[in-house]
Amino acid sequence: MRLTLFDLDHTLIPLDSDHAWGEFTVRLGWRDADEFRRANDGYYADYKAGTLDVHDYVRFATGAVRERGLPEGQRAHERFMAEVIRPAMTDAARALVRQHQAAGDTVLIVTATNAFVTRPIAQAFGVDHLIAIDLETDPSGQLTGAIVGVPSFREGKVARVEQWLADRGLRWSDLAHSTFYSDSMNDLPLLEKVDEPVATNPDERLATLAKERGWRILNLFE
Template structure:
């Protein structure tokens, strides 16, 4: 197996989809703009700094999903995709994914954003394999606000990919070549684990490491990132 692994936010798309979903919920009037925006921005700053408490953030990020219920949440996400995500999917990002698919690589999106937000985005890229934060659900199938299993965050991405491989009767040793694209210092463990790490639109801390180690550096968006 040859693996092409992609982070999502600020790697394949020039925005943070979790943060954007929060902004979308405020625009719909489902949250107080000032209070929610302040908390959302604080969590995003913690993520960029590598200090985010992922369990605390997931409880915060799924509040609206839990209140809306599955049907209304799905309808809201369709609007979110149309208004805030699809206009920012860039052809060069799609081409990069298609390049790996055409080469016969197994393409997997590995993201610290939850599965509710990211599954439709992965579908828009034509990527069936998604490793995202799994949401614990109650007997009725509604998210509880907790994380199911290991979160695909920081070192957890390496664990989750290993679990994904194990489900297919494989291990890391069975992967003949692996590439991982990421923008974030939070993904250093995964970047160090693959054969070909690529710093894609890297943040300042990752850029320094990539330059020092001679990793490939790729700028897909030419300073068009949206925060």
């Protein structure tokens, strides 16, 4: 197996899907704008700084859907895809995914954003395999705000990919080649694990590191 892994936010799409979904719920009137944006922007700053408490953030990020209920949340997400995500998907990003698929690679999106937000985005890219933060549901099928299993965040991305491989009877050493595209220093553990790390639309810290280590740098959104 040749394995190609993509981060999602600011890698395949030029925005943070979780942050954008939060802003979309404000537009819908589901959240007080000033209060929500103050908290949401604070969490985003923590993410960029590598200090995010992912469990606390997921409880916050799922609050609107938990209050409204999953069916209404899913209907709103269809609008979110049409109005926010699909217009932001670039031809260059779509082509890169298709290039790896056409070469016979197994393609995964590996994201620290939750599966409610990201599964439809992965499907829009034509990617069947998604590793995202899995959300707990209660007996009635509604979200609880808790995370199931290991969060796919920082070192957790390595653990989740290793579990995905193990479920298929594979280990890293069984792979013919592995590639990972990411924009963020948060993904350094997985970037260091693969055969070919690609700093994609990298933040300043990752761009500096990539130059020091001779990693390929790709800018999809220029």
